[in-house]
Amino acid sequence: MKTWRAQLAGAVLIVVMAVSLGIEASHLPRKTSSQGSPDSTTFPIAHHTCAPTDAAIGNTGIMQAADGTLAACLRVGSVATGTYRIAARRNKAGGSILGSTAPSGDWLTLTPPSGPPGTRIKLSGYVANLSAAQRGFDHAQLCWESCDALVGQLQIDWSASHPGQFTAELEAPAGPWFSGSTVAPLRAGRYKLIFPCLPSFDKPGGSCSGVRLEAHFDLTGPGSSRCTTGVSCSVLKSTPVAGQPGTVVAVDGWAPLTALSGDGFVAVVLEGQPDGKPGFDSFTPLIASTPFTVTGAPGWASLPPLHPVFSQRTGMDPIAADPANPRRFAYCGAGVIKMTTTGGTSWSSISLAGVRAASASTNYPIPGSFSGGTVVCSGVVLDPRSATTIYTVFAAATRSGPPPFYFVAYVTRNSGRTWQAVPVPAKSEMGRFGGFRVYPSGVQALFWSQATMDSTQPSPFLVEQTTDAGRTWQAASLRCAPSGPCIGLGPQDNGRCMAVGEWQVIEISSDGGRSWTSPGWPGRLSACTTSQLVGLDSNGTAAIDQMGPYTLMRSSDGGSNWEDVALPLLPGADADPGTVQGSLQILPDGRLLLAGNRWYLLGSGATAWCSVAAAPPIPNGEWSASPLLIGDRLYWSDPMAGAAVGVALRSFPISAVHC
Secondary structure (H helix, E strand, O other), X not given: OOOHHHHHHOOOOOOOOOOOOEEOOOOOOOOOOOOOOOOOOOOOOOOOOOOOOOOOOOEOOOEEOOOOEEEEEEEOOOOOOEEEEEEEEEOOXXXXXXXXXXXXXXXXXXXXXEEOOOOEEEEEEEOOOOOOOHHHOOEEEEEEOEOOOEEEEEEOEEOOOOOOEEEEEEEOOOOOEEEOOEEEOOOOEEEEEEEEEEOOOEOOOOOEOOEEEEEEEEEXXXXXXXXXXXXXXXXXXXXXXXXXXXXXXXXXXXXXXXXXXXXXXXXXXXXOOOOOOOOHHHHOOEEEEEEEEEOOOOEHHHOOOOOEEEEEEOOOOOEEEEOOEEEEEEEEOOOEEEEEOOOOOOOEEEEOHHHHHHHOOOOOOOOOHHHOOOOOOOEEEEOOOOOOOEEEEEEEOOOOOOOOOEEEEEEEOOOOOOOEEOOOOOOOOOOEEEEEEEEXXXXXXXXXXXXXXXXXXXXXXXXXXXXXXXXXXXXXXXXXXXXOOOEEEOOOOOOOOOOOOOEEEEEEOOOOOOOOEOOOOOOEEEOOOOOEEEEEOOOOEEEEOOOOOOXXXXXXXXXXXXXXXXXXOOOOOOOOHHHHOEEEEEOOOOOEEEEEOOOEEEOOOOOOOEEOOOOOOOOOHHHOOOOEEEOOEEEXXXXXXXXXXXXXXXXXXXXXXXX
């Protein structure tokens, strides 16, 4: 059974080339290619152990060792049951741009000039007439014998006292290497070491503006018996050889070198057909592979009914309700905060004009010149102990303008007549604000610490708390929810959804909130669209992250250990993926609701989604805010209500959410 996430996206994850591990979830027939996979007893390989937190967000980096050894940790994605291939691939080598022949006076020497495989070689050289800018390039390409085979990037240390002189270090190859489509065996002999272009300064047209330096190294010793026929003799193994989604797999192996001095870029992936993408194998040749069987994740229908006791959402929510009074709630409008104390039958407007004045002297003016002059908040929070205290979040840029955007926080204690910036902890900064947390006794403000590497800091974020409606603030730590497991979300990153994304770390506590840690996997939830962390009865936890590799995850021990849960295919997902856009959440009665252009419901024990026919479509589908249940209605913000109206609030009765 395919997972909901796989069907929604159309393809689960992208293979990550360079120094990372990835997962690609195309299904593979049950036969396995033997290319580059001889009997591992020919060349015994070591085995290492991966910790449960390795590959916390799907992968860990891998660099091939100078002797060809490969070792990686791979986490199985949310993929369908079946047999796949764990494959090691390499970037196809290309030629290098060659500089002009070094003039008389330029030089390159090697110390020592000869030695066995693995010898550490010091390279010393000189290039005349370099500018200060050219000496600023601290890495350069180096080739072993030729520049269309074994190539690496070396760190260059330029002399401060003798301009133009430099040193670098290299480890001589300790194994065979790829040379185009064949393998060059490791043999004793004289080999060229070539800097094709120093100081790695290419002109816009592609030609090299530097010089070419060459020297020779005499490789001694018996060489290697591996790959002497010119054919790859790579080998790859996995431990274990089978597992369900979320399993951490230790991948070990050996392959001819893909680059010099351990600088090889190797991708180890769980993939389908090697040519599953047009041209995929033409620029990422297969090195070796080994079969891996994915066993099924627990299905939604097999779970006992979920009983949520509290919920926390990622993102800066433009809608907020008083936790003690569901008839009092508010939302971010155009230039105002709209407030009701009557359950939505009547509304008052709280002006945001004072925020403009309060921010004028800061480095984050609101609104910035990029926003057209209208003050619109990104998030709002109501104080549970004061009817006149409101906390707001704004997306702002520094005076130099975006990108990036930052989140900044303000508070009014008199229903909008005056506004003040929320006090910033000493080791943070205004633009490092990461969100509010509301508890029955007060409100917390989270800030990223500027001293995240300071050993005196127990965590990379700081917490300020007020229990007197924003009058005073004190240092604090995250607090446990009023009921259920002691879990929560850390601060949100600043506004970079169009660049690298936003996220929030899952935090758990086993000592009543005195200390907090991340479970490692899942380490965090997406915040560009709304994700949800849900506390269940009996110390259970669930996490919904529709933009992540695991759509629904569940824990039965307060968040220490998790498992992936497979969801059934959404109606029409194969035929028209655009019809299933929306925000996914767990309702208070344990059902799953997808709300978007179309609404779908998945009840406890159900094997298929059903359509909520009476629900209105939400403009923008999955990019709209996730509907928030307040009282007996689901509310969401509609930023497309029109210039005459501005941002509006829409709603739908929860009693109508049925099939």
